[in-house]
Amino acid sequence: MIIVLKAKTSEEDLKRVVDLAKSFGFETNISKGAEKTIVGIIGERVYERREVFEALNCVEEVIPVLKPFKLVSREFHPEKTIIECGDEKIGEKFQFIAGPCAVESRDQMQREAEFLSNLGVKFLRGGAFKPRTSPYSFQGLGIEGLKILREVGDKYNMKVVSEMMSPEDLSLFEEYVDVIQIGTRNMQNYRLLEKVGHSTKPVILKRGFMSTIEEWLLAAEYLYYHGNSQIILCERGIRTFEKYTRNTLDIAAVPLVKILSHLPIIVDLSHATGRRDLIPPLSKAVVAAGADGVMIEVHENPENALSDGQQSLNFDEFYKTYDSSMELIRVMEEI
Numbered sequence: 001m002i003i004v005l006k007a008k009t010s011e012e013d014l015k016r017v018v019d020l021a022k023s024f025g026f027e028t029n030i031s032k033g034a035e036k037t038i039v040g041i042i043g044e045r046v047y048e049r050r051e052v053f054e055a056l057n058c059v060e061e062v063i064p065v066l067k068p069f070k071l072v073s074r075e076f077h078p079e080k081t082i083i084e085c086g087d088e089k090i091g092e093k094f095q096f097i098a099g100p101c102a103v104e105s106r107d108q109m110q111r112e113a114e115f116l117s118n119l120g121v122k123f124l125r126g127g128a129f130k131p132r133t134s135p136y137s138f139q140g141l142g143i144e145g146l147k148i149l150r151e152v153g154d155k156y157n158m159k160v161v162s163e164m165m166s167p168e169d170l171s172l173f174e175e176y177v178d179v180i181q182i183g184t185r186n187m188q189n190y191r192l193l194e195k196v197g198h199s200t201k202p203v204i205l206k207r208g209f210m211s212t213i214e215e216w217l218l219a220a221e222y223l224y225y226h227g228n229s230q231i232i233l234c235e236r237g238i239r240t241f242e243k244y245t246r247n248t249l250d251i252a253a254v255p256l257v258k259i260l261s262h263l264p265i266i267v268d269l270s271h272a273t274g275r276r277d278l279i280p281p282l283s284k285a286v287v288a289a290g291a292d293g294v295m296i297e298v299h300e301n302p303e304n305a306l307s308d309g310q311q312s313l314n315f316d317e318f319y320k321t322y323d324s325s326m327e328l329i330r331v332m333e334e335i
Contacts (some may be wrong), residue, residue, distance in 0.1 A: 001046045002075055003039040003053055004061040012060035014039070020056075031077045036060070040076035045321070055088060061172055063109045066261075068218040071224040072231070077262040083202050083230050085159050085178050090202070090232055091264035094329050095293035097161055097204075099125040101270070101308040103145035109152045111300055115315050117156040119322055120130065124149065124158040125295060127307065129165050146176040153178070167195035183272070184209045184236055187219045196227025205294075206234045206268065207307060213253055217261060233257055233265040234295065237272030244272020244309065249282060254289040267295040270311040276302065279313060280321040287328050296321070 003017055014030070017039050021028050026043035041053075050062045061270035065075050082091040098116050103109055103126040113124055128145030146162060153160040159178040163184060164170070173180050179202045186192050187208035196203055203223055205218045222233050235254060237247025257265045261296070267286045271281045279296060286294055298318045302309040313321060 001041045001050060001053075001064055002063040003041060003059055003330050004063065004093055005058050005187045005223075006060045007035055009037055009058045011212065013056075017056065017058065020052065026239065029076055031079065033079050038076070038078065040065075042070055044123060044141070049298060056322040058062045061278075067223045068121070068214065069261075072088075072217055072220045072261045072263055074260060074262050076232055079262065081229070081231075081262045081264060083232055083264060085123075085202050088159055091292050094287065094325075095123060095266070096121045096325075097123040097125050097266065097278045097295040098298045098318065099161075100127075100299045100305065101297045101312060102127040103141050103148050104287075104306050106148050106151070106261060107194070108300070109148050110155075112291075112298065113152040113156040113158055114221075116298065116299075117158055119319065121322070122158060123161055124153050124156075125161040125181075125297075128162050129329060143172060146172060150176040152165070158296075164192070164196065164331050169194050170195050174199060177201070179204055179232070182206060187216065189209055190222060193219060194220040197223045200230070201229055202230040203228060203231060204232045204234050204266070207238070207253070209239045209247055211238070213256060213260070220261070231263050232292075234268055234289075235265060236268035236295075245272075245278065247272055249273060250326065251282075251285060253288055254291045258290055266295055267291050268295040270295070270297040270308065276310045276311055276317065277312050279311075280317070280324065281303065281320050283325045285330050287325055294325075321332070 018028050021041045026041045026046055029040035031038045047064050052063050053059055067073050082089050098121050100113055126149050127140050129140050149160045162177045163177040163181040163183050164173045181204040184206045205220055223231050237249050240248040242248050269282050283294055297312040299305045299312040302312040302314055305312055
């Protein structure tokens with residue numbers, strides 16, 4: 001249930017609404033806009049108490065929330081959320097998150113970070129623990145990979161992004177990374193979501209490759225409910241009958257999520273297509289659709305990559321993709 005307070009409501013009146021909700025055993029979420037304040041109230045049979053709140057002089061309107069996801073919904077939080085990661089933000093301007101699928105060596109990551117940082121990329125991605133379909137595929141460097149990421153990230157003043165697979169690894173990720181990524185296979189790993197929900201680190205939550213948008217937003221609700229509101233949604237393609245691409249990019253998910261939720265949304269173009277030749281044109285499509293950023297796998301020599309080389313751009317390809325996307329962004333800002 002949403003309580004819309006009248007314009008210029010005092011802090012004392014706001015406290016009265018929150019205290020009343022808590023007296024019924026409900027949880028609250030406060031969203032302050034330029035003109036009005038909204039109090040989201042969550043609890044069993046909460047709407048049955050609506051008349052009590054409607055009787056308060058400071059309340060303008062009481063609105064039921066019928067969607068199963070509450071905290072991440074646009075109704076609960078009309079203003080868009082900006083995720084702060086140190087001195088960088090996601091949701092305020094278009095961001096590129098780039099780097100290899102897997103951390104292979106310190107020298108490799110040094111060259112990657114130097115190239116990307118010189119372009120202006122602020123977020124460095126790299127897999128240290130790799131969830132591979134085959135047990136015979138490269139599984140990543142583990143803790144050593146996280147240490148390498150942190151080292152080169154600090155050297156080139158880049159924020160580090162890496163995927164966390166196990167709840168037991170939270171302390172490691174809080175020490176070495178700036179943004180925790182939850183992969184498609186773990187989108188509904190509720191024990192992992194609960195654990196990361198207690199972290200203060202921003203989280204990239206990838207959509208499950210067989211998941212609906214509602215299921216995806218409910219997974220985000222788990223993180224938010226357990227205390228972590230620093231959530232970045234990531235569309236990464238869904239599985240369909242199409243065989244010419246690794247997955248099918250659901251480009252409509254970008255504007256739809258913007259309507260349904262206040263959380264920022266980025267797109268992982270590498271996993272969405274599985275083909276490096278489709279990434280440059282789709283990067284511009286993602287910009288036009290209103291995404292807050294893209295995630296792209298970049299490798300100095302994709303043909304020799306230990307993981308997902310077929311969907312990784314080489315340095316020259318990424319430079320051209322970055323440059324054309326930034327040009328489109330500049331054009332759109334002038335319109």
